[in-house]
Amino acid sequence: MEKSKVYFTNMHATGKENLLQKLHRLIKTAGIDQINFDKKYTAIKIHFGEPGNLAFLRPNYAKVTADIVKELGGKPFLTDCNTLYVGNRKDALEHLNSAYLNGFSPFSTGCHVIIGDGLKGTDDILIPVEGGEYVKEAKIGRAIMDADVFISLSHFKGHEAAGFGGALKNIGMGCGSRAGKMEMHSSGKPSVSAEDCIGCGMCAKNCAHGAITFTDRKASINHNICVGCGRCIGVCAVDAVQPASDESNDILNKKIAEYSLAVLNGRPNFHISLVIDVSPYCDCHAENDIAIVPDVGMFASFDPVALDIACADAVNRQPAIEGSLLEKNGCKHHDHFTDVSPETNWRVLIDHAVKLGLGSKEYELVTI
Template structure:
């Protein structure tokens, strides 16, 4: 895809009583062509991150309500969604995940729609989706509710990321829509390991496995990686969280896998993407804490092209001076820093994700920024 994509932008200024920020977001989305999508009677997934409990940088429920209300005004049936996490935390199963979302303010009464955790109770309700042109992923494991939706919308909190370098729209979609097994496949070869000191030898992993990979010996489990197919079911049933994923994938390959998972999600149906460059924390919202934003708030962006959207957001962040007191400021980036994200996380390669996504035909990095 070589032609230029349109990315629409609005700042966070609301100097008049005539319009508030949620209304401004709705106006931005409609100007960007949101109303051209046929949503009448359709199920509309709004993919977002509800925030790990303890984190305060996640997008507030007010933004989700603005999007959900706009979907309903077009005749659609919206639901908020995300998949369970691979790591141990407040969102590792659907019950904890929904509870965490409620604690952070995402209730049907505050957002105007329900939450569906896309990969089910234990993170195993997935659909195998072929990835056309995939170099590392031939079949992506995507949460079923995401794939059941007729229309897909991403609502992204744009930020830094300790592994991918940048947490933008592609990250929100690719990693976020992967089931637990899908997340494991992206982070490593797709094989879990047993943290021996946590294991009590209960045998839950051995009973759930259809391939006889977990073995119990001496009161501890081990996993035969030759037999393991990476389904992630043992992670879901372990009562002590002793079975975990080794986060050892090289940054460039991780980002390519994220792009390939994104392609699986967006191919073949109407999609629309919103990214808010606000509270640009250096790390993911999966952290149970958040640091000082690395730059000042920039604004809201919308596009049909997720690649162009990420590039536009990245460029907007790069154009900002570092925020005093932030980790970026501490590293001496006073406006002359060439790459804010790599300055914070030097071993990451965020550009690779956009380059690979462009190669896969998801979108283009060339964009026209249209300000409203």
């Protein structure tokens, strides 16, 4: 089998070409113009960053990507889906406020921001997963599936459950609606903290299956009836409804691969990853520790599997930054991501993605 091409450029800049111009050249050299963008709605999937986190990608990189799409005749928009956990991105209004706070607006990026699964994280569409071992129908944000072309723009970093967060994590987990994220993270159903519940009744009002009842003005969820849609999480004003997070990391990674297949199957797609500010944990954290390795560079490919492998290989070739979590934990596993999060195995995600036909582990690195 022919190796997938992954294009790379480092973070050096000159008076003749700054980093944004290098990213533009990288994307064009990698062949994005092979895609027909003419009047096509183009979803650019990015993580806007939890407010307080400063490791997320700058909006400047998103503007370069959106500008290329427009140059090629497309109609780009930036997108992400609402979170499962309680934070500042759990509904579309807070999510948009967070995106704007972190610099992602039509004025800074040249395109609009659309939250993929709607106001309360319930606007999704069921997509069959061909060959899915754990997921038969993925729950993907409707706006993302409405797009004609899909582009992932990923901040490559560590992740406390998946090992690392790269293209596949950005696609699979990121494009899942709240119910989809529930399915990936959990083998169970949400529950209610009686201590926090104020008995307002909004969870029951929004439950389509009658799974929520009240005793002494405290809600409880019948798991025999609950389907795990997560609507109750999104409407609880006091965050009393909590998702289960009890799936094993290996199965979580396999579900991410299966959700990625649902997102990408049957339409043009292209992938960009920036290996900079490599924080030990996800950008969903409202804080980011110092980077675990020095900045590496920018990567692009049509193959998200090869792209993730190339980025992981590049990170593993770097020395640990003094004082970082990686240095503190040591390098006994000979893999930086396992050293940072020893309970994870990112290779499970890669192997399952290959099995599903999402890409190849074999790649040719083309340096520009």
